[in-house]
Amino acid sequence: MIEMQDVWKTYPNGVNALTGIDIQISKGEFVYVVGPSGAGKSTFIKLMYREEKPTKGTIFVNGTNVSELKNRYTPKLRRSLGVVFQDFKLLPRLTVYENVAFAMEVIEKSKREIKKRVMEVLDLVKLKHKARFFPNELSGGEQQRVAIARALVNSPGILIADEPTGNLDPETSWEIMKLFDDINYSGTTIVMATHNREIVNTMRKRVIAVENGKIARDQHRGEYGYED
């Protein structure tokens, strides 16, 4: 489902962010990506959703070689992947409903289909009653749930999250993690970069540790392993 073969990433300023990554992530897995600040975690996951391109190497996502993908096919790839960020990235002038509907409107789904699916995913994240609210009228945890609903609206097989609990208090972080766990249980592959040691050590999953641009550790039901 996700495969990297000898992947390297050097940024234009000469920083070697990744130096020879080989990894396979199967359908339905839940993977934490951990490691010190600046180790290359964000770069690793940005390559998956093609926010960045590798300098060298091959990346397959759902059977597509994304390292060779023409730019015009990027939107199609993005629909097979949902992405969630630390800072939510909701559109402030759109309501909760509109933020979630947006990803379906761009692929020209019918109004009826959009309404049915948007309400379905808002129900999943328990925010149907706030469909008409604007992002600044919501708590951080609620905003992240909207972002998760938006990421799921086109039923992607993979959900990628970059530090999704980084702006949330511990209790809210747990709520968000339970939601990710439910989403994974229903079959969606999850790849999550995180600094949250308590979550990683409690909700045991596969742990991939990136250090200095390399995979330093890859454990089934692993531990966080750092003191920060």
Ligand SMILES: Nc1ncnc2c1ncn2[C@@H]1O[C@H](COP(=O)(O)OP(=O)(O)OP(=O)(O)O)[C@@H](O)[C@H]1O
């Ligand atoms: N756009 C960029 N241009 C140049 N260098 C970059 C860019 N993005 C990241 N880097 C550098 O690449 C290295 C890896 O960064 P990356 O953001 O992948 O690390 P990270 O493990 O996600 O860090 P953090 O935990 O602090 O978010 C760092 O040295 C960083 O400064």
